Amino acid sequence: MAESVRRLLGKPGAVDLRPYTKLLSAIEDREADLRELDDSELTEAAIELGNAELPYERDDLVSLCAVGREAARRALDERPFDVQLLGVMSLLDGHVAEMATGEGKTLAGALAAAGFALRGRRVHLVSVNDYLAKRDAEWMRPLYDLLGVTVGWINEDSTPAERREAYTCDVTYAAVTELGFDVLRDRMVTDVDDRVVPPPSIAIVDEADSVLVDEARVPLVLAGAAESQVGDVEMADIVRHLRPRLHYTVDAEGRNVQLTDDGIDAVEKALGGVDLYSEDDTSILPQVNLALHAHALLQRDVHYVVRDGEVRLINESRGRIALLQRWPDGLQAAVEAKEKVEVSETGEVLDSITVQSLILRYPKRAGMTGTAMAVAEQLREFYELEVAVIPSNKPNVREDHGTRLYATREEKEDALVAKVAEIHETGRPILIGTQDVAESELLAGRLTEAGLECVVLNAKNDADEASIIAEAGTHGAVTVSTQMAGRGTDIRLGGSDMADRDRVVEAGGLFVVGYGRYPSSRLDGQLRGRAGRQGDPGDSLFFVSMDDDLIVNNAPESTGYTTSADGEITDEGWLAMVDHAQRVAEGQLLEVHRNTWRYNQLIDVQRDVVLEHREMVLTGDQGDRHVAADRAERHAELVEELDEERVARAARLITLFHLDRGWTDHNAFLAELREGIYLRYLGRRDPLDEFNREAVPVFKGFLDGARRRAAESFDELEVVDGELDVSTVGVKRPSMTWTYMVHDQPFSSALETFVGRLKGSPSRS
Numbered sequence: 001m002a003e004s005v006r007r008l009l010g011k012p013g014a015v016d017l018r019p020y021t022k023l024l025s026a027i028e029d030r031e032a033d034l035r036e037l038d039d040s041e042l043t044e045a046a047i048e049l050g051n052a053e054l055p056y057e058r059d060d061l062v063s064l065c066a067v068g069r070e071a072a073r074r075a076l077d078e079r080p081f082d083v084q085l086l087g088v089m090s091l092l093d094g095h096v097a098e099m100a101t102g103e104g105k106t107l108a109g110a111l112a113a114a115g116f117a118l119r120g121r122r123v124h125l126v127s128v129n130d131y132l133a134k135r136d137a138e139w140m141r142p143l144y145d146l147l148g149v150t151v152g153w154i155n156e157d158s159t160p161a162e163r164r165e166a167y168t169c170d171v172t173y174a175a176v177t178e179l180g181f182d183v184l185r186d187r188m189v190t191d192v193d194d195r196v197v198p199p200p201s202i203a204i205v206d207e208a209d210s211v212l213v214d215e216a217r218v219p220l221v222l223a224g225a226a227e228s229q230v231g232d233v234e235m236a237d238i239v240r241h242l243r244p245r246l247h248y249t250v251d252a253e254g255r256n257v258q259l260t261d262d263g264i265d266a267v268e269k270a271l272g273g274v275d276l277y278s279e280d281d282t283s284i285l286p287q288v289n290l291a292l293h294a295h296a297l298l299q300r301d302v303h304y305v306v307r308d309g310e311v312r313l314i315n316e317s318r319g320r321i322a323l324l325q326r327w328p329d330g331l332q333a334a335v336e337a338k339e340k341v342e343v344s345e346t347g348e349v350l351d352s353i354t355v356q357s358l359i360l361r362y363p364k365r366a367g368m369t370g371t372a373m374a375v376a377e378q379l380r381e382f383y384e385l386e387v388a389v390i391p392s393n394k395p396n397v398r399e400d401h402g403t404r405l406y407a408t409r410e411e412k413e414d415a416l417v418a419k420v421a422e423i424h425e426t427g428r429p430i431l432i433g434t435q436d437v438a439e440s441e442l443l444a445g446r447l448t449e450a451g452l453e454c455v456v457l458n459a460k461n462d463a464d465e466a467s468i469i470a471e472a473g474t475h476g477a478v479t480v481s482t483q484m485a486g487r488g489t490d491i492r493l494g495g496s497d498m499a500d501r502d503r504v505v506e507a508g509g510l511f512v513v514g515y516g517r518y519p520s521s522r523l524d525g526q527l528r529g530r531a532g533r534q535g536d537p538g539d540s541l542f543f544v545s546m547d548d549d550l551i552v553n554n555a556p557e558s559t560g561y562t563t564s565a566d567g568e569i570t571d572e573g574w575l576a577m578v579d580h581a582q583r584v585a586e587g588q589l590l591e592v593h594r595n596t597w598r599y600n601q602l603i604d605v606q607r608d609v610v611l612e613h614r615e616m617v618l619t620g621d622q623g624d625r626h627v628a629a630d631r632a633e634r635h636a637e638l639v640e641e642l643d644e645e646r647v648a649r650a651a652r653l654i655t656l657f658h659l660d661r662g663w664t665d666h667n668a669f670l671a672e673l674r675e676g677i678y679l680r681y682l683g684r685r686d687p688l689d690e691f692n693r694e695a696v697p698v699f700k701g702f703l704d705g706a707r708r709r710a711a712e713s714f715d716e717l718e719v720v721d722g723e724l725d726v727s728t729v730g731v732k733r734p735s736m737t738w739t740y741m742v743h744d745q746p747f748s749s750a751l752e753t754f755v756g757r758l759k760g761s762p763s764r765s
């Protein structure tokens, strides 16, 4: 079998591509005829495809791909490759299309979106950030126009009117955060016309593994003005003076911190002789723990950076600043106090939604990414999505070398610097991937000492990202980056204008070096994928040392190896141990995902009950009917005095208020319950069972309670100047709301956190 045919058949374990590949020649046969059509006839041909239901029958699918290909050729001057059409067909069938870097996912996604839209479905193209949402929508607009499909986009600063308009388009591009925040805000409206998001239909998720797996557990939060939480500056000062080991100990994995007896004494003394374990005041101990956690476990330039007087989290999976993200439960305030910056407002959580729940709202989902197979299991388990591995347009000729393992970090660094110097001699551009900001800076220092000029790209200088990446493929360039360079960055050989391309290709293309393997093989793959774009030459090589975090945390018993003179370990068994450590780390992340999902499922069930009820109140007369039944006399009096419409409106506002208020309180209760559940862990019971056991009965009375409180408020309602003023009975919407993402469980799985907290609580023996 010819290699090209074999490549088109697909990978075992993934979606069978044969039904799609069979259509490719029929699609090509249509090309000549379609070229004869003028633009309006082409648009007509596209619109005619809308005269049937989804899914596309074989002939219609051929027509769609052929018309789409011709439209792209005319509108964008890019004729979609066969492999891109395989991507389109997989997306239309609701799969995750795995397409390598630079293979043209943007175009494939747009053609699939148009395919859905022509059949009357509203499509949300879920982008990773605002920049890409706008860029991709505008880039693809001429294509959509020619296909008779409308397109819009949403950014963080879009007004409600702009959002509403963008959502009325057939295809809407928006970052996952914006979609989520709009859904959250819509849940709080008191007037149906204030809603902006239409009912969900189709989601096509870009960078699907990152959004659906890495960020799935990150809840988006809508908060409302309430009292602000004071970050404890005094507590931060006290823990700042504690000495590691003497006053507190941190476990080997850097996940838990524990005060020693000396530490307990020091803190109690510094606080003026309080008893941390006093039954009378139980608020001090949690504050000490938070401050200590912020002090000892969260490091500047690893977990966060301080910029413009603000603490900004670094997104673990992307290595860039995580806009809008915060730590939960006062930890954010504790870090702000530690860094002596202004403590931001915490407010009251009105509601939240995880990325996973958000995406699962869509009856049909699809996605595209460069690395999906490695998370195929999770995509199936959590989203019922299968992966379609789309072959690359041109064969990948990048050489991925075996990992080089060293005994110590110094030896690893020496070897890495020597290798970089050797490659640099040949003029090949080099990209070095590091794990965090601090590491990138340290390594850049070492390279400079060795006389190797380099440019650093990390969360601190992300504003220069585009220009740094644009030149990373220049002859002789050395670029040190965090995971930021791992995705969506197109490194062109020969620099941004590709002027020097031939010389760089001849030298061997981009050489990618990993300063340590990442906690997941996908992240390794993304870094590697920066080289070998569209059939370019390139190499990748990772360096690992036995004292890398990945090894220390996940293969702790690693001793007894032998090394060569420069500290290298070449034994196959030890090299296999590196892969094993990575698999352990991946397994832990999966556990975190599963745990968070299990907790959220119960909360989602309860939320759905509230939302269903809320919908009836908002759009119907449920609220009015209930108060009319519960307070018949007062209701009749008010209708007599005013009119039915005004009374019904007041009843609606009051009922919505009590439903929302109740849900906010219930949320707080659930958060506290989840926090406190670790105590039950002591009793060797399953924390999730315990959580359910307590959360379910409390919720039982939820709707009745809200109804009762609404009736009570209605009873006290007064007529002021001939109007019903609901504020007289305390009905107030939050004076302001804001949104953010919670950096949930920054260190470990839910279970580990419980145990961690347990261990982390100072205890006297």
Ligand SMILES: Nc1ncnc2c1ncn2[C@@H]1O[C@H](COP(=O)(O)OP(=O)(O)OP(=O)(O)O)[C@@H](O)[C@H]1O
Binding pocket: 078, 079, 080, 081, 084, 099, 100, 101, 102, 103, 104, 105, 106, 107, 370, 487, 488, 489, 490
């Ligand atoms: N059929 C085509 N013909 C010619 N050029 C194309 C075609 N499809 C895409 N391209 C070009 O390939 C480049 C990469 O496209 P795109 O950014 O969509 O890739 P990607 O798959 O999203 O890559 P990444 O994984 O880096 O995000 C773009 O410059 C685009 O214009």
